[in-house]
Amino acid sequence: MTYSPPVEEQRFLLRHVVRIDELAGHNLFAEATPDLVDAIVAGAGDFAAGIFAPLNRTGDAIGAKWTPDGVILPTGFREAYRAYVEGGWNTLAGPADFGGQGLPLSLATVVMEDLGSANMGFSLVMMLSPGAVESLIHHGSPELQEAWLPKLVTGEWTGTMNLTEPQAGSDVGALKTRAEPTGDGSYRIKGQKIFITFGDHDLTDNIVHLVLARLPDAPRSTKGISLFLVPKMLPDGQANDLRCVSIEHKLGIHAAPTCVMSYGDGDECVGWLIGEENKGMAAMFTMMNNARLYVGLQGVSIAERAMQQAIAYARERVQGSREGRPARIVEHPDVRRMLLRMKALTQAARALAYYTSGQIDRGNVGDEAAKTRADLLTPLVKAYGTDVGVEVTSLALQVHGGMGYVEETGAAQHYRDARISPIYEGTNGIQAADLVGRKIGLEGGEVLARLIAQMRAEAGDETRLMYLVNDCEAAGWSILGAGMDDRLAASYAFLAMLATAVSGWLMARQLAALDGYDGNPAFAQMKRAAARYYLDQIVPETQGKFAAAMATADILYSVPEEAFAA
Numbered sequence: 001m002t003y004s005p006p007v008e009e010q011r012f013l014l015r016h017v018v019r020i021d022e023l024a025g026h027n028l029f030a031e032a033t034p035d036l037v038d039a040i041v042a043g044a045g046d047f048a049a050g051i052f053a054p055l056n057r058t059g060d061a062i063g064a065k066w067t068p069d070g071v072i073l074p075t076g077f078r079e080a081y082r083a084y085v086e087g088g089w090n091t092l093a094g095p096a097d098f099g100g101q102g103l104p105l106s107l108a109t110v111v112m113e114d115l116g117s118a119n120m121g122f123s124l125v126m127m128l129s130p131g132a133v134e135s136l137i138h139h140g141s142p143e144l145q146e147a148w149l150p151k152l153v154t155g156e157w158t159g160t161m162n163l164t165e166p167q168a169g170s171d172v173g174a175l176k177t178r179a180e181p182t183g184d185g186s187y188r189i190k191g192q193k194i195f196i197t198f199g200d201h202d203l204t205d206n207i208v209h210l211v212l213a214r215l216p217d218a219p220r221s222t223k224g225i226s227l228f229l230v231p232k233m234l235p236d237g238q239a240n241d242l243r244c245v246s247i248e249h250k251l252g253i254h255a256a257p258t259c260v261m262s263y264g265d266g267d268e269c270v271g272w273l274i275g276e277e278n279k280g281m282a283a284m285f286t287m288m289n290n291a292r293l294y295v296g297l298q299g300v301s302i303a304e305r306a307m308q309q310a311i312a313y314a315r316e317r318v319q320g321s322r323e324g325r326p327a328r329i330v331e332h333p334d335v336r337r338m339l340l341r342m343k344a345l346t347q348a349a350r351a352l353a354y355y356t357s358g359q360i361d362r363g364n365v366g367d368e369a370a371k372t373r374a375d376l377l378t379p380l381v382k383a384y385g386t387d388v389g390v391e392v393t394s395l396a397l398q399v400h401g402g403m404g405y406v407e408e409t410g411a412a413q414h415y416r417d418a419r420i421s422p423i424y425e426g427t428n429g430i431q432a433a434d435l436v437g438r439k440i441g442l443e444g445g446e447v448l449a450r451l452i453a454q455m456r457a458e459a460g461d462e463t464r465l466m467y468l469v470n471d472c473e474a475a476g477w478s479i480l481g482a483g484m485d486d487r488l489a490a491s492y493a494f495l496a497m498l499a500t501a502v503s504g505w506l507m508a509r510q511l512a513a514l515d516g517y518d519g520n521p522a523f524a525q526m527k528r529a530a531a532r533y534y535l536d537q538i539v540p541e542t543q544g545k546f547a548a549a550m551a552t553a554d555i556l557y558s559v560p561e562e563a564f565a566a
């Protein structure tokens, strides 16, 4: 089953959730005219469906392969990547000073969604480079920018993100990779990184690694980490002293090589500092925030793809009867429940992701309140989007019955692919910790308070949503006043509540926008049903998490650790 881009939905969201016309009113985004926006949405969908989607099964069945000469992708991937670069898709939201088109991130979000739906594993290589670009723009010296940005912006080179080491996963501060200054402005990098996505591949001539490492005598913890640009190929055309030692065998995203990277086996690995010494986490966070938004979006992408397949299957598979005649399973109430739930969850998570990218765009044109709101929402997009991805792909598999569990239909691949997204880019547990540990306390709680106030003002008629918003407010203040263990114990429940409240508010906004809508009637019918289902059934379900969001950590620590193994 191929991918059919949800063009109507994407346009509707850009218009009513992102409100892209407001953005186009700003000088920086003046080129994002309605005609251009429509053309990009249509073109991205066609490109993803036509060029990337046909490679999805090959990517899974054959996958990336390690060879002594480097990692190779299956036949067709190089050509598809070249088409992506030549089509200018990588340049969309790139900085105009370095060859980018300077269009809103919210528009690039649509493209990334399509690529992820078409081929999630492959799309990772496209997803990481924009973060490297962002990091260089905000923290790189003019010399580094000049040398590395232009080809990263076009996509002629790709970027990676190197944080993880065997002993340093969620605890990035535990990393041991070292960087020694050489005196000529460069550094010698030495160490091993694991789990590096697209750490090596044969799609481009060069790969620009962003590597976290420690200087000699750097303070322990995250305060002693610096960020380095470490290219596969040096500017003089020589290969740098780094290599991919092996790649992982894993549950899904087989098209994306997950590399063990060794830097400086011969003590000759050259890197350059990005930003200031010992300030690497700030530079890396610039990259990670971008990637967190896109990983949350991956949940939406894979949910959309899996859902489309489940709907097609449900409309064909005959089983049981209705009104005395053989029925296709789409006619059964419980299958309808699954299909509508998938629609509602996917649309809601998409609205949350698009809205947040629109807030980032507003932040980029100087709207400080939008910028801090995007900071608050980013962990919600990442965790909620990816949890939705897992739930929807699981439901899609369920709709297929036994045929979903066998590989033949492809439903299983979506489920396997989706499962990584709550883990990487900071596990969802870490997102929840970020929410209660840092984000809800932004400006002394004012950022959260403003969000709650806006939701309350705009969602007054939606009684169930109002209850959830009230609960979010009560839980939010209770968590802010609690000790750290109690905050963390409540964190996941609170994240789910707040993400559902924001998504519910955005679904209500879409429902209201349908009043003046004169487009495709089937789209409007489904939008109305999905929004109503979300507001009437999913919102109250999430309200049930209030008890957990208000609870302390006492129950969790009421038993000794040994009792878990009893």
Ligand SMILES: Cc1cc2nc3c(=O)[nH]c(=O)nc-3n(C[C@H](O)[C@H](O)[C@H](O)COP(=O)(O)OP(=O)(O)OC[C@H]3O[C@@H](n4cnc5c(N)ncnc54)[C@H](O)[C@@H]3O)c2cc1C
Pocket (backbone or CB within 6 Å): 161, 162, 163, 164, 168, 169, 170, 171, 194, 195, 196, 197, 198, 250, 258, 420, 423, 424, 425, 426, 427, 428, 429, 430, 433
């Ligand atoms: C396919 C794949 C691709 C990846 N790509 C990259 C990449 O490109 N670059 C890169 O640098 N890394 C990458 N990673 C690494 C990924 O980001 C880490 O796996 C992830 O951050 C979790 O770290 P960990 O695996 O060490 O798990 P751990 O940190 O050991 O976590 C295990 C469990 O404990 C929980 N936990 C840990 N610490 C805390 C805490 N303080 N509070 C609450 N809960 C906690 C976690 O939530 C998790 O449930 C990738 C991983 C995979 C599998």
